[in-house]
Amino acid sequence: MSLYGAMFSGVSGLNANSQALGAIADNITNVNTIGYKSTEVRFQTLVTAQASANNYSPVGVQQRPFAAVDVQGLFQSSTNSTDLGISGSGFDQHAQD
Numbered sequence: 001m002s003l004y005g006a007m008f009s010g011v012s013g014l015n016a017n018s019q020a021l022g023a024i025a026d027n028i029t030n031v032n033t034i035g036y037k038s039t040e041v042r043f044q045t046l047v048t049a050q051a052s053a054n055n056y057s058p059v060g061v062q063q064r065p066f067a068a069v070d071v072q073g074l075f076q077s078s079t080n081s082t083d084l085g086i087s088g089s090g091f092d093q094h095a096q097d
Contacts, residue, residue, distance in 0.1 A: 012060025
């Protein structure tokens with residue numbers, strides 16, 4: 001691996017970690033926001049096309065934000081008569097009845 005490759009791997013790792021910390025900050029900021037779904041950041045390693053069984057050539061790391069918008073949230077009572085909450089598989093397009 002060249003010096004440039006080593007530097008790029010380090011910088012991509014710092015950038016991915018920065019994005020993860022940003023997602024954590026958003027989650028903490030919106031912890032009391034009604035209807036907010038938290039974001040989780042997953043990391044994946046980037047490897048060049050020249051990699052083979054005996055030659056590992058890393059390029060860096062990349063972050064993949066993941067928000068589980070299809071997970072049931074908590075119900076919140078409301079004084080507005082037009083507010084609605086759906087319980088169960090109302091959002092799931094593959095729901096079994």
